[in-house]
Amino acid sequence: MIILHSGVLKIREMSNVKLFFVCLVLLGIVSCMSEKPELIQLNFEKDLMPEGIAINSSTKKLYLNSLKNNKIVSSSLDGSSPTTFLESNKHNYLAGFGMTIKGDTLYALGNSLTQNKNKSILLLLQLSSGDLIDSYSINDSTFHYLNDLAVSSTNKIFITDSESNKIYTIQRPSKNIEVYLDAEEVSNSNGITISNDDELLYLASSKGIRIIETVSKKIINKPRKDYSGIDGLKYYNNNLYGIVNAKRDRTQNGLFKFKLNKARTEILENEKIVEFTESFKTPTTFDIFDKNIFFVTNTQIDNFDEDTNTILDLKKLKPYEIMKIKVK
16 A cells, blocks of 8 residues: 555656646746737827937836927837827927837937938926926038937937948037047947947947947947948847838848846847748837837828928828837
8 A cells, every 4th residue: 555655746747747748838838928019009190200219217118209390209118198298399399200218308309301401409308397497409401310319327318320431429517519539440330329328339330239338439340241230229128129221122121139248348149030021011119118129100101202301192191100129
């Protein structure tokens, strides 16, 4: 009886072990299913033509600006409660470009879209009240596009100009916009991001992703043309993430992860996370919140004439959708 009892126990133990592994497999399957991309419909006007996106981690609100209407809108992350955060042309805001959030401040870039009498502006807006904190503008005969920005932990602002070799900087609370770097090696930079310790800047230039020591301003990596065509760029968990949307071969466009070495000074490899199929209409920038990437899949800016500020075909306009995908 003792031997029989022991055998029964062993059988039960084996059954429990099998059950444990079956549960692990099922949990893995459920986990993978839960990490599939999620599409969220936004209830804004269809002619918004969004470019910049930012998420307030405190209130879980989403902010989009408008290329066409010179305004900023907001909603909950699930697309509900859409509202206008900044009315059209308020505080002299222009066509919306890069945006980011630091604390209770929304940093929003804007540009006039025509080369004649070109203007650029940066607004600092208090999220809790919508009040204007400060504004910076460039009004000169030189054609420039202040495209995207990154803010350090000491409130130093770095801004790209996608029409020149220049990177601008503002050290808050200074009222001056200064040239931080003017070099052909960072020509036509679009996306920009900064490491968590403020030591390194990453630029999406026409020569690929360039890595810069913020203090010395030294460009420390070699150019790689195959890492060009990037719009939005973010530093997250010691890696880079970017939206590639400017390749002539559309199969090369998509949402990518760029793996950095331990020193964060070199890109080791890249991985396509999302393939941009025909249903994707010019995704541009994105934000990362709660271990998820959020970006507008169908900005529809390919249906927008910047020179005349008009929609080319009103019948083609569709509701905007945000893709939410787990960061790998």
